[in-house]
Amino acid sequence: MEWFIYALQRFRDFEGRSRRREFWYFALFHFLLSIGAAFLDNLFGFTDLGTESGPIQVLFILIMLIPAIAVSVRRLHDIDKSGFWYLLIFVPIIGWIWLLIFFLQEGTYGPNKYGPDPKEELV
Numbered sequence: 001m002e003w004f005i006y007a008l009q010r011f012r013d014f015e016g017r018s019r020r021r022e023f024w025y026f027a028l029f030h031f032l033l034s035i036g037a038a039f040l041d042n043l044f045g046f047t048d049l050g051t052e053s054g055p056i057q058v059l060f061i062l063i064m065l066i067p068a069i070a071v072s073v074r075r076l077h078d079i080d081k082s083g084f085w086y087l088l089i090f091v092p093i094i095g096w097i098w099l100l101i102f103f104l105q106e107g108t109y110g111p112n113k114y115g116p117d118p119k120e121e122l123v
Helices: 002-009 020-043 055-078 083-090 094-104 118-122
Strands: none
Touching: 002 020, 002 055, 020 055, 020 094, 055 083, 055 094, 083 094
């Protein structure tokens, strides 16, 4: 949860780098909290049968949109890629796979053009 909160604190920061641990813990807790929001929608009967989502889940997704994009862009910076590579998300199927491969890669060692190595900062 510490990495999730750390990523949320940097929600406005589209510069710099985020290591894999920060990105993947953010993704994990984002997923779990989204399931929790969907559960609450179902529990209170807010779920719309047409969209299979309710107002709590939609609100959660909207609140988390900017932090999710920010941590993704910083993760791309860690592998020395521009944040514009995140636009691959709009390419059906292939874009998601390509981004997943990027997000799984080890970050560049030492400083790169996007900032110092985040592993060195925490040591």
